[in-house]
Amino acid sequence: MSRSPSSYTPPHWPKNIRYLTTQKYHSSVSKDILDIIKGQRLPDSHGHIKPQSSFIVIRKITGPSNHPAVGQFGLFAAKKIPLRTYLLDYLGEVHCDDRPSSDYDLSLYRAPDGSVSVGVDASAMGNEGRFINDYRGICGKPNAQFEERRGDNGELRMSIWTGGEAIKKGEEILVSYGKSWWSHRRPPESSSSSSSS
Numbered sequence: 001m002s003r004s005p006s007s008y009t010p011p012h013w014p015k016n017i018r019y020l021t022t023q024k025y026h027s028s029v030s031k032d033i034l035d036i037i038k039g040q041r042l043p044d045s046h047g048h049i050k051p052q053s054s055f056i057v058i059r060k061i062t063g064p065s066n067h068p069a070v071g072q073f074g075l076f077a078a079k080k081i082p083l084r085t086y087l088l089d090y091l092g093e094v095h096c097d098d099r100p101s102s103d104y105d106l107s108l109y110r111a112p113d114g115s116v117s118v119g120v121d122a123s124a125m126g127n128e129g130r131f132i133n134d135y136r137g138i139c140g141k142p143n144a145q146f147e148e149r150r151g152d153n154g155e156l157r158m159s160i161w162t163g164g165e166a167i168k169k170g171e172e173i174l175v176s177y178g179k180s181w182w183s184h185r186r187p188p189e190s191s192s193s194s195s196s197s
């Protein structure tokens with residue numbers, strides 16, 4: 001970990017990936033779409049919630065040997081996490097171009113007429129969220145989920161929340177990437193994934 005706040009990167013952060021603390025916008029995002037994503041600052045409200053990123057750590061997956069992402073990294077509970085906790089936002093480069101080869105690209109927004117699709121791609125830049133793995137082949141169901149939310153500044157982001165059960169210290173935090181993410185990829189081999197989501 002480095003000392004100055006501007007150059008902070010979390011432990012295990014890869015040197016070739018830019019660490020972000022805010023979303024970045026690619027030139028493929030038009031002014032109209034930028035206005036929709038950035039939204040408007042919300043009036044001060046009592047519903048102000050902050051992400052609890054002290055609950056999570058990036059860790060290299062060394063086992064069990066049948067873990068489908070062994071040798072890669074994952075996101076783990078640094079301490080016991082209560083149910084329905086807002087952990088962090090999935091930060092990356094917000095874009096409107098196609099990124100079929102990125103394994104770190106999430107869908108953020110689709111125009112109602114289907115003409116524009118906006119993604120957040122954390123392949124070259126992102127935060128701890130880029131290390132969250134899918135539950136398939138690891139356990140029976142996810143213990144966390146992606147949720148779209150607008151922050152206090154009105155900006156639309158993909159946030160990561162724990163589900164309806166507390167997560168024990170040391171447990172891996174796992175979401176569902178969704179069927180469409182896996183539809184054009186090879187599913188994990190030791191899969192326990194008969195789930196529909």
Ligand SMILES: C[S@@+](CC[C@H](N)C(=O)[O-])C[C@H]1O[C@@H](n2cnc3c(N)ncnc32)[C@H](O)[C@@H]1O
Pocket residue numbers: 068069072073074103104130131132133134135136137138188
């Ligand atoms: C968003 S990244 C997750 C972080 C990744 N493990 C890493 O170290 O950078 C998505 C990639 O993680 C791996 N992955 C995540 N969940 C998986 C799963 N359930 N089974 C197999 N591979 C998985 C795949 O290689 C996938 O392309």
